Amino acid sequence: MNNNNLFYRGGGMKKPLIIAGRDDGFGERMRAFLNALYISKRFNLEFGFVWRDIIDANNVLDDKVMIPYANLPTKEFLFSKEFIEKYHKSNMTYVYTTPVFWSLYKKSINRLLEEPYEYDWGWYSTYDDLSLFFNDVKEDEYRQALSLCWKEIGFSDSVKKVFDQVEEIVKDLGDFIAVHVRAGDGIYLQSSRDAMYLYRYKMFPYGFAIDLSFKSLKKRKKVLLFSDDFNLANSLKKYCLDSIDGLNKENIFIMSDLVKDLSKYEQIVFEIVLMSKAKEIFASGTTGFARCASYIGQNSLINIYQYYSTKEQFEVISRYIEINDVHPLQKSFSYFHLYLLADELKISFEIKKEFLVKALENDPQNTNSKIFLINLLLKHQYYEEANEQLKIYLKNDEFLHVLLDNHFNPNLPSEIFLNYLKKDILNYPFIAKVALMIFYSFFNKESVINKHYQNLRTIILEHFYQVFYESKKLQPIGAVKIIHNHLSYKLGKAMIENSKSFLGYIRMPYVLSYIKEMHKQEKLSKDFPLEYYLDYEQACKEKNSFTYKLGEVLIKADKNWHKGGYIKLYFDIKNLKKSFSQKRRNG
Numbered sequence: 001m002n003n004n005n006l007f008y009r010g011g012g013m014k015k016p017l018i019i020a021g022r023d024d025g026f027g028e029r030m031r032a033f034l035n036a037l038y039i040s041k042r043f044n045l046e047f048g049f050v051w052r053d054i055i056d057a058n059n060v061l062d063d064k065v066m067i068p069y070a071n072l073p074t075k076e077f078l079f080s081k082e083f084i085e086k087y088h089k090s091n092m093t094y095v096y097t098t099p100v101f102w103s104l105y106k107k108s109i110n111r112l113l114e115e116p117y118e119y120d121w122g123w124y125s126t127y128d129d130l131s132l133f134f135n136d137v138k139e140d141e142y143r144q145a146l147s148l149c150w151k152e153i154g155f156s157d158s159v160k161k162v163f164d165q166v167e168e169i170v171k172d173l174g175d176f177i178a179v180h181v182r183a184g185d186g187i188y189l190q191s192s193r194d195a196m197y198l199y200r201y202k203m204f205p206y207g208f209a210i211d212l213s214f215k216s217l218k219k220r221k222k223v224l225l226f227s228d229d230f231n232l233a234n235s236l237k238k239y240c241l242d243s244i245d246g247l248n249k250e251n252i253f254i255m256s257d258l259v260k261d262l263s264k265y266e267q268i269v270f271e272i273v274l275m276s277k278a279k280e281i282f283a284s285g286t287t288g289f290a291r292c293a294s295y296i297g298q299n300s301l302i303n304i305y306q307y308y309s310t311k312e313q314f315e316v317i318s319r320y321i322e323i324n325d326v327h328p329l330q331k332s333f334s335y336f337h338l339y340l341l342a343d344e345l346k347i348s349f350e351i352k353k354e355f356l357v358k359a360l361e362n363d364p365q366n367t368n369s370k371i372f373l374i375n376l377l378l379k380h381q382y383y384e385e386a387n388e389q390l391k392i393y394l395k396n397d398e399f400l401h402v403l404l405d406n407h408f409n410p411n412l413p414s415e416i417f418l419n420y421l422k423k424d425i426l427n428y429p430f431i432a433k434v435a436l437m438i439f440y441s442f443f444n445k446e447s448v449i450n451k452h453y454q455n456l457r458t459i460i461l462e463h464f465y466q467v468f469y470e471s472k473k474l475q476p477i478g479a480v481k482i483i484h485n486h487l488s489y490k491l492g493k494a495m496i497e498n499s500k501s502f503l504g505y506i507r508m509p510y511v512l513s514y515i516k517e518m519h520k521q522e523k524l525s526k527d528f529p530l531e532y533y534l535d536y537e538q539a540c541k542e543k544n545s546f547t548y549k550l551g552e553v554l555i556k557a558d559k560n561w562h563k564g565g566y567i568k569l570y571f572d573i574k575n576l577k578k579s580f581s582q583k584r585r586n587g
Helices: 026-043 081-087 109-113 139-152 157-173 206-218 230-243 264-275 288-297 310-320 328-344 349-362 367-379 383-393 398-405 423-427 429-443 448-452 457-469 479-484 487-498 502-521 536-543 546-559 565-585
Strands: 017-020 046-049 122-124 177-181 223-227 252-254 280-283 300-303
Touching: 017 026, 026 046, 026 109, 026 139, 026 264, 026 288, 046 081, 139 288, 157 264, 177 206, 177 230, 177 264, 177 288, 206 223, 206 230, 206 310, 206 328, 223 230, 223 264, 230 252, 264 288, 280 288, 288 300, 310 328, 328 349, 328 367, 349 367, 367 383, 367 398, 383 423, 383 429, 398 429, 398 448, 423 429, 423 457, 429 448, 429 457, 479 487, 479 536, 487 502, 487 546, 536 546, 546 565
Parallel strands: 017 046, 017 122, 177 223, 177 280, 223 252, 280 300
Antiparallel strands: none
16 A cells, blocks of 8 residues: 555645654654654644653663663664754653543544644644544554554664664564563552552563463464563573473573673664564553554554453462562562452452562562552451551651652542541541541642542542541541631730730830741641531631731731831721720620
């Protein structure tokens, strides 16, 4: 099929610019890159790209685990000088998400030509599969076009040499299947481990790699294990070789069997192009690297989470989880995944708890697993045990931070918040403390958590009201203290105390100035609304007291000093005294 048939040539209209500007890992960037090229060709639009070079990221475990940003090639390494000069938009910035495209989901791709665009100039390209995204992009045609787009990119001579290396290796290797054991940042970086539930389908439990290898070797297929965890790849190959008898031991490979002494930029290009040559790619559900390889090679991408049933996933991971020479953090993820599968399969509480305990034994700092362990205990009403665990977890701020402030996406199921808001927990102070913090986070309409759990706020507030406000059993005292900490009350109190003597009148301006300055330096406390405290009614009286109102009058005068505020202050105080005297006389 030639380009004239493949791409529609639009004309006679103001055309948008289409930019590839994603700022995540190599696979996701290049998927957006290919989509931008596809759209630009289909509609004869101007194409451009933005590429932020990242040079301050590092791999982990002595470079044995590759982290996406640490191995991201620079544009100068990837592309020819001519390609950069023609298409790189140095005056534009990058994006991590492409949200406006979402408004066109399941609509015609022709809508990209209709104004208003995302920006005045046009659109940033998504990395999503456009044959699934738009209702009029045919999959076969689209996949063929992406492969052609890859070949039209102006790569550098260094990258072309890597392409030649791949071709030579594939000639010797022949047909093979690729198993992409995605790990890296999701397993080894603390921030990603704390969001493990969010990334659960991006990572690849290593038990699947063993099972897939055995199945393929029995069929006399060659297996190539790809992994960003080099130690894990070695361990998996060794386990397979030690476990199979007879033929086909020579048919399982890892990267170091095929090529050595590549730079980190050469390695990433080598792997994605080699993976694109596979007959089939087995990968996790949301890995951009493997999906990009399948775009390039037009080969079959098999999602392991669809390939195996839930029951099969549970059986395979359980079978191989305790093999030797696997890093504890890898085991921790697999145990957490077993917990999720056990929950879905409705396996007993004891077994689910055992999986979470083992996940934490292998990764004691994993806050994600701690959150799910507490949730499991709450769900099954083991309140005493949950309270004791929280007593330990709440000794630092990390538990509450991950639970409440770590939501760049909704990375926890809603039930985790709701399970804290039950009347049975009123006798357990550490559970109650977390419940109060959950309420506070959702009460604040501007909080991050409300942006990602948009339909949960009303439910949380209703549950909290039923547990804490109607019961009053554990409702805190503190409203009066909050009022006494307001600047108005502090100033009013100081004015009254210093008005009792001549010396007090002399020093009053200095005292008031000092109080104002100290109040500015105080950190804002996260106080709950006054009506949620037992002493709410007394606090209302304090807020309407002469002391508080006197401070308010002074603050008002200070704000309007340039309009004669301090001159008017004398009369305002006089009227305030008169008003309160009249109230006392009227009882």
